[in-house]
Structures are given as C-alpha cells and as structure tokens.
Amino acid sequence: MLIDSHVNLHAPQFDEDREAVIARAREAGVGLMVNICDKLANYEKNRAVAEAPDIWCTVGVHPHEARETPDLAPQTLVAIAADPRVVGIGECGLDFHYDLSPRDVQAEVFRAHCAAARETGLPLVVHTREADDLMGDILEDEHGQGPFSILMHCYTSGHALAARADRLGAWFSVSGIATFKAAEDVRDVIRQMPADRIIVETDCPYLAPIPHRGRRNEPAYIAHVLAKVAEIRGWTLEEAETRTASAFFDLFQRIPRPSGSVA
Template identity: 80%
Template sequence: MLIDSHVNLHAPQFDEDREAVIERARAAGVRLMVNICDKVSNYDKVRALAEQPDIWATVGTHPHEAKEDPGLAAETLIAIAADPRVVGIGECGLDFHYDLSPRDIQAQVFRAHATAARATGLPLVVHTREADEVMGDILEEEYAKGPFRILMHCYTSGPALAQRAAALGAWFSVSGIATFKAAEDVRAVIRDMPADRIIVETDCPYLAPAPYRGRRNEPAFLPHVLAKLAEVRGWSLEEAEARTEDAFFALFDRIPRQVVLGP
C-alpha cells in the first residue's frame, strides 16, 4: 500500500478544501498518512485530524519555530506522546539556511526532542538543512546517552551526514525533490541509502513532485515520489511499495499494521 509518512494537512493552505484533499489521497491509493506537528502550540490542530483512522500524528517543534518556546521540556513532549495516536517526536532539528530561530536555541530544543524520543521509544523525525556537521555531532552525542530511532525526513543533505546517520541505524524518507531535474546530488545519496530503511513522503503542501512542481503539493501526488524512488534504486514499483511499507512499519511501530491491512 501507499503510505505518506509526512503530511502537513493542518496547514492553512488546506483550509478551503482539506476534506477533498484527504479524499483525493484515498482515491489515489494512499492508505495511511502521518500528520506532522510543526510546533507544540499547534498540536491540537495536528491531533484533530488524527481522529480519522488512516491519519496519525506526531508532536514536536520545527527548528524555524524553536524560538517560540526555547525552554521546551522533554517532559512536555513525553506527556503529549502518551496519546496512542501520536507515533513520532518532531518534526525537529536544525535549519541553518533560513536561521529563523537562533542556532543555539535550535540545538537546545532539538536535544529536548532527542531526550523525548529516547524516553518514549518513538522515532525522532529530523529536519536538517545546511547543518550537516553540527547535526551529525548532536545525533551522535545524544545517541551515546541511549539509543533512539531516527528518521532523516526529506533527506537532501550530503553523503557524509547520511553515512553518520545510517551508522546510528537511521531511516531516510524520500520526497518530491527526488524528481527535480537539478537534484542529481539528492538521487546519488538515495542510491546509497540502506535498502531496508527507506520510506516516502510528500511533505505537502510543499515540494510537489514533477509533473506538479510549483503547485500546492498533496498526498495524492505520492505515487510520483514512489515511482522515482523505484527508478533510482532499480526496483519495480511493486518492490518499492513493499520495501517502503515494511520500512515504515518497522519505524512507526506504534501503528498496528494488522489494523491497517486487515487480518
């Protein structure tokens, strides 16, 4: 089945037609979606969509929003994550491209998320941009305190960080960026990702894949991401679908696979 591991369906870009977007996703064969929290103060909006049986949620604060609550405590994330519909910690991490929050605050808030992932056993959904060395250092330092599962979401960073993350057992998600004509460097990294730890996402409403680039992205476009992954890895569509499905449930193991697939 098709699984969109990273959607932002609570985003204002969907306010006019959210239910229609969700129905188009289902019609396109998307059987499961994970709605990603961009900041803890938005959690209620994120969680409201997870009342639907095929939509799940995460809790966390994006590095752009880290300045909103510099003192965000791991205990706050852990308490919210007790909700069984919450399946991951994040999206969190470092973004040194936009620097919308001070870098020291980004790092401080990111470490709180790592602590929460370690305590809950839920995967850490990591955003990283132009911060490869610092990201690698923090992941290794936090992992040394006690292991936790890592998802390098929408991975577009370099091969060195990919290797460091893979050595920690990280999973990687492939987005519509893989379809962009100028993204050969991204495709080169995808070719070397661990074959059993790759999943797919849209990151909607952002990063629409070709042939929809420039439009608002939505989960119904996920088949184009999967097809590009299959092409890059030399897999059939069926193999790509099976591999990404297995990898998804190995990572997001709070989601009962039998409930989604049936007996």
C-alpha cells in the same frame, strides 16, 4: 497500499478543502498518512486531523519555531506523546539556511526532542538543512546516551551526514525533490541509502513532485515519489511499495502493521 509518511494537512493551505484533499488521497490508494507537528501551538489542530483512522500524528517543534519555546522540556513532549495517536517526536532539528531561530536555541530544543524520543521509544523525525556537522555531532552524542530511532526526513544533505546517520541505524525519507531535474546530487545519495530503511513522503503542501511541481502538493501525489525511488534504486514499482511500506512499519511501531503484510 501507499503510505505518505510526512504530511502537513493542518496547514492553512488546506483550510478551504481539507476533507476533499484527504478524499483524493484515499481515492489514489493512500492508506496511511502521518500528520507532522510544527509547533506546540498548532498541536491541537494537528491532532484533530488524526481523528481519522488512517491518519496519525506527531508532536514536536520545527527549528524555525524553536524561538517560541526556547526552554522546551522533554517531559512536555513525553506527556503529549502518551496519546496513542501520536507516533513520532518532531519535526525537529536544525535549519541554518533561514536561521529563523537562534542556532543555540535550535540546538537545545533539538536535544529536548532527542531526550523525548529516547524516553518514549517513538522515532525522532529530523529536519536538517545546512547544519550537517552539528547535526551529526548532536545525533551521535544523544544516541550515545541511549539509543532511539531516527528518521532523516526529506533527506537532501550529503553523503557524509548520511553515513553518520546510517551508522546510528537511521531511516531516510524521500520526497518530491528526488523528481526535480537539478537534484542529481539527491538521487546519488538515495542510491546509497540502506535498502531496508527508505520510506517516502510528500511533505505537502510543499515540494510537489514532477509533474505537479509549482502547485500545492497533496498526499495523492505520493505515487510519483514512489515511482522515482523505484527508478533510482532499480526496483520494480511493486518492490518499491513493499520495501518502503515494510520500512515504514519497522520505524513507526505504534501503527499496527496490516495483517498479511510483509514483516
């Protein structure tokens, strides 16, 4: 079974053919998808997609959107996460490349997510771009106040932050960026990731892998990401599928592990 750990199926890019996109994913062998929340104003649309039995969702505020909820309280996230279809907290974090929200606001909103992950026991889905030092500092500080599971989503930062996150027991997800010709630095980090804590994602509609680069991304393309992970790590395709699926269920523990799967 293929698993896409990070989709944005509620995005407007899918408004014209959402059901067809989901059908193509299923036809391609994708058995599970996690639809990721980008801001609270979109949560209901995000959650509606997760009415399907093979699609789950998260609740959170992307750093680009942090300016809309600068006083976000952890309890707001905790209350929404009581819904059993919610399996993670996020996508949240720091993005100092675009700075679409003030950096201090990003940091405070991110800390609220950390507190919610700690209280709910759900994994924290982390976005980080050009903020490695502060990201490492906040994760270590918040984790020191009480542990929680961490997913470094679409990881493209360097070895230093990866090592800090690894010491906290973090998982790492690999996206279509790993297939890009110029992404050798990303592939080098993937070679060093903990073998039992690697999962895959499309981040659709963004970051379509080769041979679909430049087009709208879809969950049906996740097999290309999985094949690249297998190549980078020196695994067979079957081994890559088994390893990443096991890591996925180890992380997203609210999602039932299929009977007969490897624990």
